Amino acid sequence: MKRTKIKHLLQAETAASSVLVQGWIRTIRASKEFSFIELNDGSCLENLQIIITHTDQFQETLSELTTGSSISVEGIVTESIGQGQKWELKAEKIILLGEADASIFPLQKKRHSDEFLRTIAHLRPRTNKYGALFRIRSTLAQAVHNFFAEKEFFYVHTPILTGSDCEGAGEMFTVATQKTVATQKKDGTSKDFFGKPASLTVSGQLSAEMFALSLGDVYTFGPTFRAENSNTPRHAAEFWMIEPEMAFAGLDDIMQLGQELISFCIRTVQEKNADDLNLFAQFVDKNLTEDLHTLLTKEYARISYTDAVDILIKSNKKFEFPVAWGNDLQTEHERFFTDEYFKSPVIIYDYPKSLKPFYMRANADGKTVAAMDILVPRIGELIGGSAREERYEMLLANMKDLKLSEEEYWWYIDSRRFGTAPHAGFGMGFERLIMLVTGITNIRDVIAFPRTPGNLDF
Ligand code: 4AD
Numbered sequence: 383m384k385r386t387k388i389k390h391l392l393q394a395e396t397a398a399s400s401v402l403v404q405g406w407i408r409t410i411r412a413s414k415e416f417s418f419i420e421l422n423d424g425s426c427l428e429n430l431q432i433i434i435t436h437t438d439q440f441q442e443t444l445s446e447l448t449t450g451s452s453i454s455v456e457g458i459v460t461e462s463i464g465q466g467q468k469w470e471l472k473a474e475k476i477i478l479l480g481e482a483d484a485s486i487f488p489l490q491k492k493r494h495s496d497e498f499l500r501t502i503a504h505l506r507p508r509t510n511k512y513g514a515l516f517r518i519r520s521t522l523a524q525a526v527h528n529f530f531a532e533k534e535f536f537y538v539h540t541p542i543l544t545g546s547d548c549e550g551a552g553e554m555f556t557v558a559t560q561k562t563v564a565t566q567k568k569d570g571t572s573k574d575f576f577g578k579p580a581s582l583t584v585s586g587q588l589s590a591e592m593f594a595l596s597l598g599d600v601y602t603f604g605p606t607f608r609a610e611n612s613n614t615p616r617h618a619a620e621f622w623m624i625e626p627e628m629a630f631a632g633l634d635d636i637m638q639l640g641q642e643l644i645s646f647c648i649r650t651v652q653e654k655n656a657d658d659l660n661l662f663a664q665f666v667d668k669n670l671t672e673d674l675h676t677l678l679t680k681e682y683a684r685i686s687y688t689d690a691v692d693i694l695i696k697s698n699k700k701f702e703f704p705v706a707w708g709n710d711l712q713t714e715h716e717r718f719f720t721d722e723y724f725k726s727p728v729i730i731y732d733y734p735k736s737l738k739p740f741y742m743r744a745n746a747d748g749k750t751v752a753a754m755d756i757l758v759p760r761i762g763e764l765i766g767g768s769a770r771e772e773r774y775e776m777l778l779a780n781m782k783d784l785k786l787s788e789e790e791y792w793w794y795i796d797s798r799r800f801g802t803a804p805h806a807g808f809g810m811g812f813e814r815l816i817m818l819v820t821g822i823t824n825i826r827d828v829i830a831f832p833r834t835p836g837n838l839d840f
């Protein structure tokens with residue numbers, strides 16, 4: 383018999399005759415004549431209730447069925463008399479697939495803290511909350527692809543191993559083989575596997591630009607790595623980034639694209655994961671439903687960096703980090719705009735050139751670059767992007783200022799020598815998007831096996 387997913391069984395219109403389900407026991411309790419199992423197979427939040435009549439046939443198996451064990455059940459779908467769900471399953475045959483010793487199984491039927499569940503990250507997807515979270519994560523990933531497919535963007539796979547630092551922030555992880563430890567020698571005697579130092583990518587942007595300047599509109603969506611030693615709830619050493627890049631486009635185009643992408647993702651989850659999302663609205667963040675509504679309906683505020691600094695100074699608020707033109711905006715400043723001043727997402731654009739990487743397009747004022755960040759309530763920066771410096775001379779000047787090697791970046795510079803064109807793009811942190819949609823406040827709780835300073839378990 384073919385296995386039926388509990389999700390489909392619960393949505394059925396009419397009672398099916400006989401079905402096979404397989405899953406993990408969430409709870410089991412017994413009355414005099416019957417035992418009741420709540421079975422979950424991961425396909426949805428809801429459990430399927432299984433009724434076992436206490437006959438000789440089941441006696442032996444019943445004694446082995448405990449919370450956490452996996453079973454295979456054949457039975458008849460019948461209308462449920464009790465409240466709650468429409469269908470339940472009258473068991474006719476039960477096979478224990480995998481036992482779970484109740485005396486040591488760590489997931490008992492109480493609510494566990496997020497901190498504890500992080501220590502058993504391999505089992506936490508078996509809880510309601512993390513089951514729901516990882517179903518939503520999956521929906522969001524697919525929504526990203528659907529969004530770009532509908533807009534006719536091409537999906538390019540950019541390398542994870544790289545020889546160039548996109549952001550120039552010195553946060554790259556070095557990659558070396560065990561036999562030949564990477565050397566930084568520039569005299570040609572380097573024993574590095576690739577013949578030169580290699581790193582894990584911090585962004586697929588530079589490669590994506592080459593494809594935008596060939597195919598028009600493209601995006602990448604992959605893992606990125608940063609050795610930032612910032613142990614914050616919003617930074618991970620390994621995270622996923624979505625990076626669209628558009629040719630013949632400027633800052634306005636990517637601001638618009640960013641807002642549309644966020645809305646599309648939220649709407650898709652509301653449609654496809656209503657039950658899962660409701661769990662977060664009920665137990666994780668009471669304002670979630672309202673917040674998501676605001677995100678979908680309110681136009682994002684837009685202000686220049688210079689105006690933002692003015693507003694911060696005039697606010698007379700005490701900030702931990704000093705506010706002055708030329709200083710980077712910190713999380714506390716970003717949150718001031720999203721959570722207090724505008725109470726909506728805000729796009730800040732035209733940042734000081736000195737704060738931004740070499741590839742950003744210089745504005746006519748000579749002091750700022752055409753950069754933009756999309757900040758959202760609770761999180762702060764969700765998206766960072768810019769128009770790219772497509773002018774050959776200007777790009778070279780930037781690289782010289784920052785002491786970047788023209789030889790290393792020869793291929794990137796080439797794109798400005800042969801048929802260069804205006805183009806722009808951004809990066810959206812995928813985990814931060816999940817935090818926005820679910821109300822979860824720690825990045826460690828939206829990725830399967832988080833990698834942060836000091837943590838490489840699982
Ligand atoms: O602003 P960032 O550094 O931009 C870039 O890397 C550009 N090259 C992207 C582009 O234009 N194609 O990073 C983009 C986004 C941030 O806004 C943030 O959401 C996320 O990536 N991000 C992180 N997320 C989790 N952990 C970290 N350590 C992150 N660093 C950045």
Ligand code: MG
Binds near residue numbers: 763
């Ligand atoms: Mg940024």
